[in-house]
Amino acid sequence: MKYPTKVRIVDVGPRDGLQNEKQPVPAEVKISLVHRLQDAGLKEIEVTSFVSPKWVPQMADNAEVMHGIRRQPGVRYSVLTPNMKGFEAAIAAPREEWPDEIVVFGAASEAFSQKNINCSIAESIERFAPVAEAARAKGIQVRGAMSCTVGCPYEGDISPDKVDYLARLMKGIGVQRVDVADTIGVGTPRKVQRAIEATLAHFGIDDVSGHFHDTYGQALANTLAALEMGVWNFQSSVAGLGGCPYAKGATGNVATEDVVYMLHGMGIETGIDLDRLIDAGAYISEALGREPNSRASKAIRTKRAA
Ligand SMILES: CC(C)(COP(=O)([O-])OP(=O)([O-])OC[C@H]1O[C@@H](n2cnc3c(N)ncnc32)[C@H](O)[C@@H]1OP(=O)([O-])[O-])[C@@H](O)C(=O)NCCC(=O)NCCSC(=O)C[C@@](C)(O)CC(=O)[O-]
Numbered sequence: 435m436k437y438p439t440k441v442r443i444v445d446v447g448p449r450d451g452l453q454n455e456k457q458p459v460p461a462e463v464k465i466s467l468v469h470r471l472q473d474a475g476l477k478e479i480e481v482t483s484f485v486s487p488k489w490v491p492q493m494a495d496n497a498e499v500m501h502g503i504r505r506q507p508g509v510r511y512s513v514l515t516p517n518m519k520g521f522e523a524a525i526a527a528p529r530e531e532w533p534d535e536i537v538v539f540g541a542a543s544e545a546f547s548q549k550n551i552n553c554s555i556a557e558s559i560e561r562f563a564p565v566a567e568a569a570r571a572k573g574i575q576v577r578g579a580m581s582c583t584v585g586c587p588y589e590g591d592i593s594p595d596k597v598d599y600l601a602r603l604m605k606g607i608g609v610q611r612v613d614v615a616d617t618i619g620v621g622t623p624r625k626v627q628r629a630i631e632a633t634l635a636h637f638g639i640d641d642v643s644g645h646f647h648d649t650y651g652q653a654l655a656n657t658l659a660a661l662e663m664g665v666w667n668f669q670s671s672v673a674g675l676g677g678c679p680y681a682k683g684a685t686g687n688v689a690t691e692d693v694v695y696m697l698h699g700m701g702i703e704t705g706i707d708l709d710r711l712i713d714a715g716a717y718i719s720e721a722l723g724r725e726p727n728s729r730a731s732k733a734i735r736t737k738r739a740a
Pocket residue numbers: 450453483484485486487489490514516517519520521523539550551552553579580581582615616617645678679
């Protein structure tokens with residue numbers, strides 16, 4: 435089997451990882467997490483989201499976090515913007531505080547689209563189109579997150595033709611790259627491969643990334659299945675933080691530490707220093723008062739202690 439020789443990871447911990455956190459997480463802790471991730475070698479970090487604070491209170495400090503981060507050259511900082519209001523808020527600050535990339539987020543499931551962003555799939559695309567256009571006009575990259583590409587908490591199994599439909603719509607409005615997300619972590623390798631195949635009808639392999647939650651313990655297997663197809667962009671969350679407010683019971687993304695351990699063991703380059711990444715995961719977990727949800731982190735920290 436031929437695998438990619440390098441992989442690029444977007445750590446979504448500060449956004450996807452923390453958005454569902456019940457306890458308040460101070461902006462300075464989020465900022466410090468971003469710094470620790472970039473110091474560990476992450477070249478892409480999903481920092482926050484410009485969504486309604488009534489819907490997702492944890493992200494209400496979006497502007498403060500974007501203002502507080504110390505930018506490192508070569509790192510891409512992204513934020514979620516579901517509509518023009520979110521996009522305008524994301525660029526209300528001086529140019530140097532703008533995100534490098536904005537993320538519009540749709541779903542392959544109608545029910546999830548309604549629950550998550552309060553509109554149908556078709557309506558969501560109408561909202562995203564001006565966002566994508568305005569972002570590109572300002573030189574900001576546009577990524578499209580596609581939720582529920584294999585399963586939905588409300589509709590059950592999702593067929594690849596629904597993924598094909600959403601990917602086509604995303605391409606049509608100028609989205610430059612897309613995430614194939616298993617939002618509730620129900621996917622298994624062949625199902626994930628079929629969702630990726632459907633996406634590849636509209637986007638090239640360099641513009642497709644895997645975003646796998648680990649609810650059923652399948653995320654590493656799904657990552658490997660995507661690698662086998664040549665996918666080399668992935669999203670994961672330091673310390674396995676997270677869960678989705680509109681997907682009850684879904685656990686966090688696969689832990690970045692576990693993905694990096696696997697990739698390095700396969701001889702695949704990530705540019706990430708696993709030890710420093712483990713420290714970043716331990717930092718945020720301590721701030722949240724719990725252990726990192728990463729097997730590799732646990733094993734390596736146990737070895738260090740011995
Ligand atoms: C999308 C909306 C805003 C639509 O919400 P809506 O209620 O349909 O929007 P609206 O335009 O009717 O506005 C209602 C209120 O929200 C305000 N509003 C409207 N837009 C914004 C904005 N951008 N920022 C701040 N405020 C906003 C607006 O000003 C108004 O305020 P009010 O007059 O009631 O005081 C809402 O449904 C929302 O914020 N949803 C949250 C969605 C979210 O963040 N979900 C989690 C992220 S997605 C995810 O985690 C999945 C992913 C990406 O990780 C991949 C995966 O694993 O699947």
